[in-house]
Amino acid sequence: MSTRHSKAAELFLKDKDLAAWHDETLWMVRAKRDNQSKQLPEWEHLRDMACAIKMYSNSHLDQLLLEFEKNALANGAHVYWAKDAEEYCSIVYNILHGHNVRHFIKSKSMLAEECGLNEFLEEKGIEVVESDLGERILQLMHKKPSHIVMPAIHIKKEEIGELFVKEMNTEPGNNDQTYLTHAARKNLRHKFIEAEAAMTGANFAVASTGECVVCTNEGNADMGTSQPKLQITAFGMEKIVPDRGSLGVFTRLLARSGTGQAITTYTSHYRKPRPGGELHIIIVDNGRSRILADKEHVKTLNCLRCGACMNTCPVYRRSGGYSYTYFIPGPIGINLGMLKAPLHYYDNVSACSLCHSCQNVCPAKVDLADQIYRWRQKLEDLGVASTSKKAMSGGMKFLMERPGLFGFALKNAPIANSLPRWMMYNDLNDWGKEHEMPKFARESFNEMWKKKKV
Amino acid sequence: MSSREDILESIRRNTRMRYEKPDYAQLEEEAVKYPDLLARFKEVMPQMGGRAVVLQKGEDVNKVIKGLYPNAVRIAATMKEVRCGEGMQPVTCATFHPDDVRCSGDLDGTDLAIIQGRVGVCENGAVWIQQDVEQRAVYFIAEALVILLDRHNLVSNMHEAYRQIDTGEYGYGVFISGPSKTADIEQALVLGAHGARDVTVILV
Incomplete structure (x- = not known):
């Protein structure tokens, strides 16, 4: 099992x-999320509306993506379409290569994780620096995120302290979170300034304006995109929303649901390239359009x-x-x-x-x-159902369909209560692993009912 | 066929039922509203890690800023003067304009930036900043931030805010709610991850 x-x-x-x-x-x-949601009487209506907007936008992707593209081009951005991970990685590489970029600063993007962007670029000799603190810690440790919003939630501060002694010359043994965070702030400040290009994902791409919206608490997306003049933004196509009115709904829900904050510190709206700069936007499919046809699972595309x-x-x-x-x-x-x-x-x-x-x-x-x-x-x-689970369900079905046998088994079940532990907690009983077996009652509900005890 | 055509074709082929666009009006109507916007904004800012100060009648905004940040030496301001009630007050406590620098990296080491807020949101302390200088790095790179906001430009919630904001000629804008923060090391909240460590909104 x-x-x-x-x-x-x-x-x-x-x-x-x-x-x-x-x-x-x-x-x-x-619990913080609950606290936030309870402060808004309209909370459940917000969730209903978010769902309705996503059902609309994901069933009109053809129209909304074209509207987005038209507006983004009018804003002066370059727009690319990537069918799969490889095409997405190649587009990013070609932009960077065409601009002789050697130092590249990135803010957290689950799409980049999905497509293996960092590995792709590093193989081609481009230094990629993650700027979200949690992502940076993991990148230096050569580890992957274990949570999509709190990527380094599984790492202890002692490990980070040790890592920073090596990477950022911090005092050995000083594992204070404020001290370590500010050491990373100082260290990454130089990386932001020396970068020749910055990249972000997008939480929302607004069809009616052609702008991309990015939410961060650290300010890393904005530190990145306000230093080098070359900006790349990539998003999975289901990030499209129709208009700013819908942002009113989503920005009220996102941080309250995810981290239990009323809003993230920064909610940034990138509409045009900076003066003398360039803005490149990549729309990525990578299997998403196929999900549209799967009516049992299409709602996964609602995910924020x-x-x-x-x-x-x-x-x-x-x-x-x-x-x-x-x-x-x-x-x-x-x-x-x-x-x-x-x-x-x-x-x-x-x-x-x-x-x-x-x-x-x-x-x-x-x-x-x-x-x-x-x-x-x-x-x-x-063809991958568990054979032991199948056998067990089969056994339960056999027993349930035979009331006499079921009654007999139940009557004798309390015998298991007095069995020695080694007979109950061993490799044969998967239910006894990391789990205390329940005590069987002396009398079943059925018997108590018959005796009018209940 | 280009990838663009391939993707659009795949979307059209796979799209099943088309759902209608919902009407936000009723939700926007029932969304949380605060009877005393100024009081609510003052109350919510500390919850977001920042502070809100109401400029009193006859008070000099420069004195208030100097009082809050007595050690700031390198001070940027994006405006020369600010409207306070009926009259204008000059912003004299700044030492330079953010567009005076040669490149955005030269803004590193700015102790304080004084910037203009457009709309303040009472449900979450977010203030809309519409880019109004070429070097928008100043909004993020300074150690501390003072946002000057007209007290008449407060709204209750994000629905109302989105009806009022724009990204202007630079095509960029940001809601900022309090100082930059992170909890990436063992979920301990630390202010000052990459952006400002300290944020004051002065309601003029």
């Missing part, structure tokens, strides 16, 4: 203190990448981002991975208790848990 997820989760849980901290910290972020579904997920909180095999973890990652390559990423669909919490906090109402349930029904057809 073990999946690659459950095996990796076992590793994560070995460090009990870190695992407990991870669980509690993300739950705290979820806020991370709320991860913060609330009891499995994610207790297993960490690295236990998932797709680069986006948590409920949304389970679904996006299955849409990308089901035979490659099916292990993740078991990383869900179907508690539906994700779908109840999602600001754009992606039906995350329902989709995971539907994927599970398809495992048999994909």
Whole structure:
């Protein structure tokens, strides 16, 4: 019954203190989200509206992308279309190469992660510097993000302190978060100034104005794009929104849902290139248009990448981002991975208790848990259903269909209560792993009912 | 066929049901509204890590700024004067204009930047800055930021704000809500990640 997820989760849980901290910290972020949402009586209407706007925009992508392109060109930007990861990487490289860029500063972009941009550029000799603090820490450690909004949530400050001694000449043993953050501020300041080009993703691309909107707390997207005069912005096509009126809806939901803040510190609107500069915009498909035809999973395209579904997920909180095999973890990652390559990423669909919490906090109402349930029904057809789970379900079905046998089994179940631990907690019983077995009651509800005790 | 045509063709082929565009009017109508905008804005700014100061009648804006940032030496201002109530006040405490520098990197080391806010949002402390100088780096690179905002330009929520903002001739604008921040090291909140460490909105 073990999946690659459950095996990796076992590793994560070995460090009990870190695992407990991870669980509690993300739950705290979820509580902050609740606090924000409760301050707005119209909260649920905002979520309904966000969902309705996304359903509209994702079913009118052809029209809205053309409207965006027309306006972006009129604003003086260059617009490119990339079918897949390779084309996206090549376009970025060609722009940089054509301008002799050697130093390239980037703000966080999940699209760049998805397409392997950094590796592509570094192989071709371009130095890529991540400017989001969490991403920079991971880049220097040669690690990947474990959360889409809090990428370094799994790293302890002691490790960062050690890293910065080596990379930024900080005092050995000083692991104070403020000290380390300000050391990175100073170090990256030079990187911003020496860069010849800057790149950002986009949280929203507005069709009616041709502008791209980027939300950050650190100000790294703006530090980058206000130094070198060459700016590249790339977004997955589902980031398109119709107009500024819709930004009113999304900017109220994004940070409240993701980090429990009323808004991010910076919400930047890039419409034109800087005087004497250039703005290059890349619209990326990479499998998204194919999802439009899948009516059971098309709502994944509503996702704002806020991370709320991860913060609330009891499995994610207790297993960490690295236990998932797709680069986006948590409920949304389970679904996006299955849409990308089901035979490659099916292990993740078991990383869900179907508690539906994700779908109840999602600001754009992606039906995350329902989709995971539907994927599970398809495992048999994909030929990857777990044989032990199938045997167990078969056994349960056999028992449930025979009331006499079921009654007999239930009556004798309390025997298990007094069995020695080694008989209950071993490799044969998957339910006994990291889990205390429930005590069987002496009397079943059925018996109590008959005796009129309840 | 170009990638552009391929992608558009793929979108058209795969698009199933087309949903109608929703009307935002009712939501905008029921969105949170504050009866006393000024009081609410003063209350929300500290929650975002910044502060709001209301300029009193007859008070000199330069004195207020100097009082808040007594150690600032290199001070940039994007405006020469500011409208306060009925009259204009000259901004004299600045030492240079951000477009006087040779290149944007030369703005590094600016202690304080005094900039113009256009609209303040009471639900979240965000202030709309429409780019009004060539070197927009000044909004981010300075150690501290003073945003001058007309107290009559406060709105309750983002819906109202988006009806009033524009990106102007430079084609850039940003909502700034308090100082730059991060919690990327063990979720401990630290002010001053890359942008301003300290932000004051002076309501004139």
